[in-house]
């Protein structure tokens with residue numbers, strides 16, 4: 001049997017007619033950039049998460065970039081973040097001339113370890129950028145407390161966590177801003193690139209809206225230098241269709257995760273979801289010190305897997321200039337050697353789920 005890691009065709013087939021109607025609606029409107037489609041999608045997401053404002057942009061990388069700019073983070077400032085994330089998180093900090101300061105992760109949730117944040121703070125620290133990795137919230141009470149005590153801004157990288165909850169509250173409602181990715185493999189995905197910024201502050205909302213259109217609060221009046229960073233009407237229209245099914249899809253992912261948990265907990269370390277957290281299981285990531293042979297075995301059996309992430313950012317050539325070395329963040333380094341993400345898309349069949357389980361158990365001789 002072949003089990004794909006992700007097969008978007010299965011997601012799109014049952015809603016193809018609706019997607020085609022959305023395409024026609026936008027085509028006929030002749031409004032392709034921003035527009036009412038984007039405005040309505042922004043309102044729908046803001047209502048869903050519970051923030052006052054949502055600003056559609058072209059992707060999450062730029063959502064993080066615009067957040068940093070709007071919060072006044074600039075050259076010479078430091079931003080504390082995790083080394084165990086997709087490169088974009090730290091990349092944008094460096095791109096604007098600030099310094100990413102890495103902080104090790106918790107061994108069980110893979111999220112930034114709040115107990116270690118304090119030792120990363122210096123007189124140059126301006127912000128903390130936690131990532132809600134694999135769809136589970138970071139420990140936001142502790143992070144927000146440190147931020148308030150040290151007058152730091154917080155940007156939530158919620159690229160992977162739209163709909164995830166921390167103590168009953170949605171991710172995206174804690175930081176000064178929060179950034180969503182609608183990249184094609186995300187739980188809620190556009191048919192291309194798309195992203196969004198959430199905030200409760202009107203001033204930030206105004207600033208970010210201006211940043212996304214070349215720093216203009218009024219057409220052809222440029223208060224500062226900005227970007228071309230708008231969400232397309234077409235992508236917003238597709239996302240609005242998928243958004244109707246989103247909670248149902250995430251519930252299905254949770255059911256698959258529960259099956260994996262029960263069937264695999266005696267052979268590998270299954271994901272630890274903290275009490276009070278509700279994960280959207282963007283990834284279902286196990287850990288084992290036999291990761292590479294297990295992955296090879298599963299490949300031979302037709303089961304696709306993925307590694308998020310094979311090298312922590314402090315050891316990537318792009319960040320060598322920061323001067324970090326092997327051993328600086330032992331938990332992130334260990335995780336990068338041991339993590340393996342299993343197929344978790346909502347459209348997996350029971351046969352496929354059982355087959356993945358059977359293969360993993362076979363590998364461990366069970």
Ligand SMILES: Cc1ncc(COP(=O)(O)O)c(C=O)c1O
Pocket residue numbers: 059060061062085086088089131157159160180181182183193194195
């Ligand atoms: C944690 C994290 N941050 C940022 C991004 C960047 O998102 P985008 O691809 O929409 O720019 C991603 C996307 O993979 C991500 O996983």
